[in-house]
Amino acid sequence: MAVQQTSFQKKTKSRIPYIPGSRPSIKNTQLLVSSGVPSFDCVIGGGIPVGTLVLIEEDKYGTYAKLLVRYFLAEGIACGHSLFVASQDLNCEALVRELPAPVHHDDAAPTSELDDKMTIAWRYQNMREIQSFSSNTSFGHHYDLTKSVDPDILRTIDTCYWTGPIECRQAEGRFKNPAYYDLLCTIQRKIEEGQFGVEASPEKRNMLRIAVHSLGSPLWAEQTHQKSDLPIFLYCLRSLLRSAYAACVLTLPSHLFQETWVIKRCQHLCDTAVRLESFAGSEKETNPVYRDYHGLFHINKLSAINTLMPHVPESFDLAFRLRRKKFSIEKLHLPPELQGTTQREQDELPSVAGVSCGGAGTRNLLDF
Amino acid sequence: MATSVCSALGIDQENSVGKLIAVEEHHSSNGNFVLNCLIAEQVHKEGSVCLVALHNSFGHYHNVGTKLGYNLHQLQEKGCVESIEVLKLLNESLNAEHENRVGNVLFGDEENTMRNLFHLIKGKTEKLLQKRKLVSLVIDDLSNLLSLGISVKEVLSFLQYCRTLLESQPGLSLVVLTHIAEGDDEQQLLNAGLCHVADVIVTVCGLKTGQSSDVSGSMKVTHRRLDQPMIAHEWNKQNLYHFKLLDRQVKVFAPGTATCLI
Numbered sequence: 001m002a003v004q005q006t007s008f009q010k011k012t013k014s015r016i017p018y019i020p021g022s023r024p025s026i027k028n029t030q031l032l033v034s035s036g037v038p039s040f041d042c043v044i045g046g047g048i049p050v051g052t053l054v055l056i057e058e059d060k061y062g063t064y065a066k067l068l069v070r071y072f073l074a075e076g077i078a079c080g081h082s083l084f085v086a087s088q089d090l091n092c093e094a095l096v097r098e099l100p101a102p103v104h105h106d107d108a109a110p111t112s113e114l115d116d117k118m119t120i121a122w123r124y125q126n127m128r129e130i131q132s133f134s135s136n137t138s139f140g141h142h143y144d145l146t147k148s149v150d151p152d153i154l155r156t157i158d159t160c161y162w163t164g165p166i167e168c169r170q171a172e173g174r175f176k177n178p179a180y181y182d183l184l185c186t187i188q189r190k191i192e193e194g195q196f197g198v199e200a201s202p203e204k205r206n207m208l209r210i211a212v213h214s215l216g217s218p219l220w221a222e223q224t225h226q227k228s229d230l231p232i233f234l235y236c237l238r239s240l241l242r243s244a245y246a247a248c249v250l251t252l253p254s255h256l257f258q259e260t261w262v263i264k265r266c267q268h269l270c271d272t273a274v275r276l277e278s279f280a281g282s283e284k285e286t287n288p289v290y291r292d293y294h295g296l297f298h299i300n301k302l303s304a305i306n307t308l309m310p311h312v313p314e315s316f317d318l319a320f321r322l323r324r325k326k327f328s329i330e331k332l333h334l335p336p337e338l339q340g341t342t343q344r345e346q347d348e349l350p351s352v353a354g355v356s357c358g359g360a361g362t363r364n365l366l367d368f
Numbered sequence: 369m370a371t372s373v374c375s376a377l378g379i380d381q382e383n384s385v386g387k388l389i390a391v392e393e394h395h396s397s398n399g400n401f402v403l404n405c406l407i408a409e410q411v412h413k414e415g416s417v418c419l420v421a422l423h424n425s426f427g428h429y430h431n432v433g434t435k436l437g438y439n440l441h442q443l444q445e446k447g448c449v450e451s452i453e454v455l456k457l458l459n460e461s462l463n464a465e466h467e468n469r470v471g472n473v474l475f476g477d478e479e480n481t482m483r484n485l486f487h488l489i490k491g492k493t494e495k496l497l498q499k500r501k502l503v504s505l506v507i508d509d510l511s512n513l514l515s516l517g518i519s520v521k522e523v524l525s526f527l528q529y530c531r532t533l534l535e536s537q538p539g540l541s542l543v544v545l546t547h548i549a550e551g552d553d554e555q556q557l558l559n560a561g562l563c564h565v566a567d568v569i570v571t572v573c574g575l576k577t578g579q580s581s582d583v584s585g586s587m588k589v590t591h592r593r594l595d596q597p598m599i600a601h602e603w604n605k606q607n608l609y610h611f612k613l614l615d616r617q618v619k620v621f622a623p624g625t626a627t628c629l630i
Contacts, residue, residue, distance in 0.1 A: 027615065028431065173475035174517035188462055231515035236462065236474070239455035242425050264395055264549035265515055299579075304398055305424070306431035309613040312581045 017205045019245065021079025022050065023139050028307050033081075033207060033247050034140035036071030039329040041140055043318060044272055044302060045311030048247045050207070052271035052303050053238060057254040057263070059278035062214065064295060064320065065251040066090075067327060068276075069211045072249045074099040074143050076209040077157050084190055086162035086183055087213035088220055095213075096159055100143035101150065103325050144325045158194065158206075162186050179220050180233040183212070188240055196244045208246035215250050216257070228262050234269040271303035276320070289334055293319040297329050370405035370412075370436055372620040376609050377402075377570060377589055379409055384541045385502065386534050387593075390566035392559055393509075395549035397585045399572035400424065401611075401618050403506055404432045406543050411438040415502030416448040418492050420485075423509035426451045435616045447499055450492040452485070454512075478518050482526040489530065493537060501539050505530065510562065511547040511555050520554050524561045531565060567593045582628045584613045587620070 022033050025046050032047030035054070041047045048054055058065035076083050077099060085092040165182035175181040187210060195202035216230050234250075241248055250270070254263045267273040278295040279285040297318040304310035317332040374380050377389070389406070393399030400423075407429070410417050419429060429451075430440040443449040454473065461472040473481055489505065496503045507530070513523045527544070534540055544566075548559045563569050571588040589607045610626065612619040619627075 173472075184462070232517050235512065235515045236458055239458040240462070242455055243459060259551075261549060261552035261555075264552060268395070268547055268549065269512075269515060300396065304400065306428050307615075308401055308404060308432050308435055308618070309584075309615050310398065312579075316579050 019205050019207050021075070021081060021139065022207060023047070025049070027311075030306050033079075033209070034075050035068070035249070036073075036075030036141070036143065037068065037327050037329065038140040038142070039327075040068070043297075043299070043313050043329055044274075045313075047139070048249075049271065049303050049305050050245055050247055051241050051243075052247065052305055053234070053241060053269070054247070054249045055266060055270035055273040056249065056251045057273070057275035057300075058214070058251050059276040059280070059295060060255060060282075061278065061280060062251070062253065063280070064276050064278055064322070066213065067322070069213055069249060069251060070095065070099055071143060071327060072209060073211055074102070074149065075141060076207075077149055077153060078102050078141050079207070080157065081207040081209050082158040082160070082194055082196075084160045084162070084187065084208060084210040085213070086186075086211070088164050088179070089214045089217055092161040092163055096154070096161075097148065097151075099149045099154075100145045101147040102141040103144045142326050146324060160186075160190050174232055175229055177221065177229045180229045184233060184236050184240070187237065191240060191244045191246065196246055198243050198245070205245065208244065210241075210246055210248040212248065212250045215252050217253050218256065228259070230262055231265045231269060234266055238269055267300055270301070271305060273300040274298065275300060290319070291335055293321050293330075293332070295320050296332070370408035370618070373402060373405035373611075373618050374409045376587065376620045377406075377568060378591065379406070384504075385539055386541065387567040388531065388534070388542045388544065388565060389568045389570065390562045391543065391545040392563065392569060392571045393545055393547045394571070394573040395547070397572050397574040398613075399545055399547075399570070400432075400508070401613055402570055402572065402587075403508060403543060403545055404429070404436060405618060406504065407433065407440075407506060408436045408438060410502065410504045411443065411448075413502060414500065415504060416496045416500045417443075417450075418489065418496055418503060418505045419449065419451040420454070420489060420505070420507040421451060422454045422507070422512040425455055426453055448496070450496055452488055452492065454485075458516075473516070478522045481518065482513075482522050486526060486529045490533065493533060493540060497537055497539055502541070503537070503539055504541050504543060505533070507542075507544045509545050509547055511558055514554050514558065520557045520561075523558055527562060527565075567591070582612065582626045583610045586610050586623070 019031075022031050024030065025032050027045075031050040032041075033050060034041050034047050035044075044054075056065050056068055073083055073085065073096065083096065085096060087095070162183055165178045169178045169182045171178040171181050173181075191197055191208065194206070194208060196206070196208045216228075237248065240246075252263070252266060254275070257263055275298040276295055277298060279287075279290055279293070280295075284290050297320050299313065299316060299318070302310045302313075315331045318329055319332040320327065320329045371380070391399045391402045407417050407419075419426065421429065426440070433440045440449055444451065457473045461474040464472055464475070473485075476484070493503055493505055510523060510527065513526070514520065530542060530544075534542060544562060546555070546559050546562055548555045569588075569590040569592065571590070572585060573588075574585050575583060587609045589609070591607075608623060609620050610623050611621075612626065
């Protein structure tokens with residue numbers, strides 16, 4: 001009699017290798033790396049799954065998208081990962097040199113929160129705090145934007161830059177634009193040389209962080225009358241990443257694209273797609289509703305790799321705020337009271353003062 | 369488990385052999401669960417599966433499968449599951465030297481690429497049919513071929529070739545998923561071509577009003593061949609469903625009857 005085979009298998013030692021700066025997801029065994037912004041990790045389901053692409057659609061001036069790229073790379077330096085930086089708009093070396101340094105808990109200013117503990121209205125006392133993530137020392141850090149990273153540490157990090165195609169490179173196959181093809185080949189060579197592939201067996205397993213800034217911007221010589229190379233590039237990149245210990249963050253100036261179908265295809269081919277909407281230069285900048293925030297954060301797609309159920313964030317109404325030592329993505333809250341509300345002014349009118357509660361200036365027996 | 373989706377599709381009542389099930393995945397939704405449930409049903413029926421993975425890796429299907437109660441790696445070792453991972457082929461073709469680029473996924477000409485892919489599929493399904501009677505050919509995201517730079521005409525003729533297998537290889541059924549975004553003419557053309565020849569169309573959309581934590585999206589099932597007596601009563605049925613993806617199962621319910629509402 002043949003032994004009936006069941007799906008039960010003895011759980012042996014975990015096959016997931018330990019790489020500094022990574023942790024397995026709570027829901028499935030998918031390995032995650034931090035994006036460098038703890039609240040961003042929290043929103044997308046714990047972190048960026050290894051082997052996936054994150055698409056960030058840039059805000060109008062690209063400031064905050066660039067910032068997210070910097071955080072992503074800075075986190076790589078804090079964890080000792082290898083970096084790959086590609087951009088045709090920026091000087092990549094300068095970008096890496098000016099990366100922010102992590103905030104250590106000991107040099108953070110001592111807060112005297114014990115003395116001036118704020119008393120808040122009783123009905124808000126039991127509400128949860130807005131920030132629901134816990135900062136772990138090895139996964140996700142906060143960065144101080146005024147300090148740049150120590151050059152000595154930077155020297156120990158394996159970094160690779162790509163600033164444009166080599167002159168002699170010709171587009172091949174279905175690629176029309178040599179830039180995309182060249183970048184793809186460079187990334188592939190990097191994965192091979194650094195032994196980041198799943199099949200490779202290096203002595204010490206490390207992670208590759210790939211950041212592509214302003215993909216498809218006018219400097220990439222994207223010709224609109226031709227069929228865009230972006231989808232084929234992303235599809236090939238997807239196939240490269242799926243079989244490597246690497247994570248990729250791309251920023252795309254989507255507001256510069258006329259054809260929306262290209263953007264939609266890009267979103268489809270990436271695993272996580274988010275969009276930043278900065279208030280800078282828009283009429284929302286002066287709107288008192290958005291006083292506490294610098295922009296809105298839209299989620300277009302969340303990764304559903306190795307799982308049936310994609311992560312569902314607590315809220316889809318998200319906004320971001322930038323402070324010197326912290327970039328945070330929060331649930332959008334309206335301020336408690338807007339200035340210039342007309343309701344309170346009515347209280348001062350004698351005609352309605354009869355039932356007002358503590359209306360200023362009017363003396364009434366019912367006041368309390 | 370997968371039964372709720374299969375009963376919504378009517379797969380449990382009628383035979384899917386010789387049929388083409390089209391899954392139309394609209395932008396901002398994920399139709400992958402339909403494929404997973406159909407694979408689960410096929411495994412349950414002791415049939416075999418030929419998976420053409422264009423969007424996700426085989427590992428993804430295996431991992432989801434373990435949640436739904438089947439082990440694809442084990443079945444693959446037994447020879448009941450075959451897979452063609454285009455993502456891996458693409459990786460290899462990037463590595464390939466200039467001389468070997470003729471029939472390559474990325475560098476070969478369109479016609480050759482599609483022909484090679486078809487022959488690969490044909491060989492695998494024939495091999496599976498020798499072992500088991502029922503074989504399901506699952507193509508995950510046909511529209512990704514468009515992203516590879518292959519023209520709509522070539523992709524549609526590839527689909528037509530796959531359909532000829534339904535005739536030449538009895539016991540085969542076909543499941544094809546395609547993504548569709550508004551404003552993308554190529555994808556819409558491909559989708560129209562696919563739906564025209566499909567026997568059952570499953571349309572997976574996100575909610576019009578935005579995202580919700582209680583309902584993952586809506587699913588519409590259309591039976592196009594109403595001549596069979598088994599499904600003749602289907603035309604009168606409410607075929608718009610809402611679904612909620614959970615860790616180990618998919619809940620399918622009538623619109624407005626989500627558990628949080630009742």
